[in-house]
Amino acid sequence: MSTVTPFLEATNINWQHILHDCSLTVNKGDMIVLVGENGCGKSSFLRCLSGWYPLKSGTILLSGTSIRNLSPLDKSSTIALLPQQLNILDNIPIVEWLCNARFRFEEPTQKSTKKVHDLLSEYHLDHLQHRTWPQLSGGEAQRLSLLALRLQEATCWMLDEPANHLDPKVQQLVYRDIVQAWLQGTTMITVTHNLNLLFQIVDKQYWDRVRIVGMKDGRITMTQNLSSNNLANEMGQLYDLQGHFVDIQGSKQLYFSMENT
Amino acid sequence: MTTRMGMLIGLCLLILAGSPFVGLTSIEDLTPFIFWEIRFPRFLNGFLVGATLATTGCAFQSLFRNPLATPSTTGTTAGASLGALIAIVCLSSTGFLNGYTLMIMAFVGAMAISIPLALLSEHPNIRTGDILLAGIGCTLAMGAISTGLQFTADMSETYRAVQWSLGTLSNVGYDSTLLLSIPTILSTLGILRQSRGLSAMASGEEMAWSQGVNIYKIRRNTLLWAALGVGTCVAQCGPIAFVGLVVPHIIRLALQHSGQIVLWWSPIIGGTFLVLCDGIARILMSGGEIPVGVITAAFGAPMLIGLIWLRRKP
Numbered sequence: 001m002s003t004v005t006p007f008l009e010a011t012n013i014n015w016q017h018i019l020h021d022c023s024l025t026v027n028k029g030d031m032i033v034l035v036g037e038n039g040c041g042k043s044s045f046l047r048c049l050s051g052w053y054p055l056k057s058g059t060i061l062l063s064g065t066s067i068r069n070l071s072p073l074d075k076s077s078t079i080a081l082l083p084q085q086l087n088i089l090d091n092i093p094i095v096e097w098l099c100n101a102r103f104r105f106e107e108p109t110q111k112s113t114k115k116v117h118d119l120l121s122e123y124h125l126d127h128l129q130h131r132t133w134p135q136l137s138g139g140e141a142q143r144l145s146l147l148a149l150r151l152q153e154a155t156c157w158m159l160d161e162p163a164n165h166l167d168p169k170v171q172q173l174v175y176r177d178i179v180q181a182w183l184q185g186t187t188m189i190t191v192t193h194n195l196n197l198l199f200q201i202v203d204k205q206y207w208d209r210v211r212i213v214g215m216k217d218g219r220i221t222m223t224q225n226l227s228s229n230n231l232a233n234e235m236g237q238l239y240d241l242q243g244h245f246v247d248i249q250g251s252k253q254l255y256f257s258m259e260n261t
Numbered sequence: 262m263t264t265r266m267g268m269l270i271g272l273c274l275l276i277l278a279g280s281p282f283v284g285l286t287s288i289e290d291l292t293p294f295i296f297w298e299i300r301f302p303r304f305l306n307g308f309l310v311g312a313t314l315a316t317t318g319c320a321f322q323s324l325f326r327n328p329l330a331t332p333s334t335t336g337t338t339a340g341a342s343l344g345a346l347i348a349i350v351c352l353s354s355t356g357f358l359n360g361y362t363l364m365i366m367a368f369v370g371a372m373a374i375s376i377p378l379a380l381l382s383e384h385p386n387i388r389t390g391d392i393l394l395a396g397i398g399c400t401l402a403m404g405a406i407s408t409g410l411q412f413t414a415d416m417s418e419t420y421r422a423v424q425w426s427l428g429t430l431s432n433v434g435y436d437s438t439l440l441l442s443i444p445t446i447l448s449t450l451g452i453l454r455q456s457r458g459l460s461a462m463a464s465g466e467e468m469a470w471s472q473g474v475n476i477y478k479i480r481r482n483t484l485l486w487a488a489l490g491v492g493t494c495v496a497q498c499g500p501i502a503f504v505g506l507v508v509p510h511i512i513r514l515a516l517q518h519s520g521q522i523v524l525w526w527s528p529i530i531g532g533t534f535l536v537l538c539d540g541i542a543r544i545l546m547s548g549g550e551i552p553v554g555v556i557t558a559a560f561g562a563p564m565l566i567g568l569i570w571l572r573r574k575p
Contacts, residue, residue, distance in 0.1 A: 076473030
């Protein structure tokens with residue numbers, strides 16, 4: 001019998017008194033959604049998984065190889081990371097900024113620039129190409145950031161609350177982009193508080209494949225699928241609230257209420 | 262943009278072509294000897310030093326994501342100044358003090374600060390901002406030690422130290438051009454080779470790193486190449502302020518662009534800027550010349566304030 005090496009295998013991750021014995025196995029094509037209260041360690045865990053935070057204890061294997069032994073260039077073909085807050089230098093032209101996402105290909109600038117222009121047209125974002133970073137709205141900036149992830153052509157995206165600060169329409173657009181990339185085969189690990197967007201955007205037939213990993217006080221305390229009936233209850237426990245499923249115009253949604261009300 | 266670039270190149274060529282003819286000697290008295298043996302090597306040295314300082318300044322501004330970073334930010338200049346001062350104070354009574362020992366001590370001083378800092382910068386647990394802080398700390402410490410040494414020095418030593426610290430291109434010839442050219446050209450090319458990585462740092466370290474940029478290696482290499490180039494320049498000509506700070510901003514403003522291209526333009530504009538300042542230094546005072554460091558600072562500071570005014574929010 002042959003065993004398949006998982007895409008990413010994290011074992012007993014401890015980090016800076018924030019994460020305690022966190023273990024997670026991610027297979028190729030999975031969608032992992034990290035949920036939990038503010039400060040429970042979701043972002044730290046994501047940064048450990050991406051290799052950005054050096055580990056003192058625990059191991060992370062990327063296709064069987066310790067992430068410690070991989071150079072940034074090696075990793076960049078596998079993992080593309082979108083931090084929660086981007087801190088872009090003010091005046092960098094958008095096209096040049098997007099070209100940076102092609103760094104790993106070591107290709108001529110003209111080739112990168114063409115790729116960027118093609119993708120901007122494909123996503124109807126070419127009107128943004130002459131802007132600079134401060135001239136973008138939060139939504140435009142986030143959609144361009146996702147384009148940067150596409151340009152990197154990595155097999156896994158790691159996203160830290162990619163739609164939190166955006167208006168409802170842009171949240172939908174951003175999650176549509178993410179789910180589309182996932183259905184095209186990209187492995188997805190995302191931190192979020194909003195599962196309702198996933199209920200709305202992910203087709204019901206794929207709910208089994210969306211794994212919700214709940215964290216509390218730096219430990220992984222819950223693993224459920226999006227289709228699980230127990231999800232509302234477990235999510236409630238995670239936030240110390242009562243979780244309920246409600247039906248809004250045929251779409252399943254999560255609703256939380258205070259425990260003592 | 263192409264028009265702007267063309268105009269900038271035209272202006273540079275005009276300044277570069279005209280500057281060797283400017284000086285205390287009138288054009289009629291300008292003998293081939295003065296031109297080829299004094300003016301031309303001085304012109305070459307000015308260009309090399311300006312190019313190196315501007316390229317380093319631009320690279321540091323990208324690396325530290327700070328528009329005020331300069332080649333002296335990481336303590337290279339302060340180390341060189343201390344080295345030179347030690348040479349002046351300790352060697353003047355022994356008879357060993359000459360141009361070469363001064364140069365060697367200044368270079369050793371520059372390297373003694375920059376190399377450990379560059380090696381430290383390779384460590385993943387050290388933040389880039391902290392390297393900047395360490396550099397500023399080193400600069401302040403070197404400055405304090407220098408002041409202490411000057412306090413113990415006699416008048417003639419102090420005068421020599423002050424003279425050195427003003428920065429000048431006057432005591433040079435082809436020998437020094439040769440000495441200057443190899444490290445400065447290597448340093449400039451070394452930094453330009455990092456241009457893609459440095460440009461990717463604009464996205465922030467975490468994202469650049471995820472895009473495949475080995476930010477620790479970029480930090481180390483940029484600091485090492487800068488140390489070699491700036492250390493050589495300071496050792497030969499003394500500290501020349503403001504070139505590395507102002508030139509990248511001039512390019513950004515002139516081209517109305519702030520991407521990778523600024524780094525590639527830095528050697529050309531930096532070289533031209535220093536050659537221009539040196540020309541001004543030669544003609545401003547009748548009967549003598551002002552150290553070029555005074556000119557770059559005197560012009561650079563108001564220019565910087567002017568640029569900040571132009572960059573103000575609408």
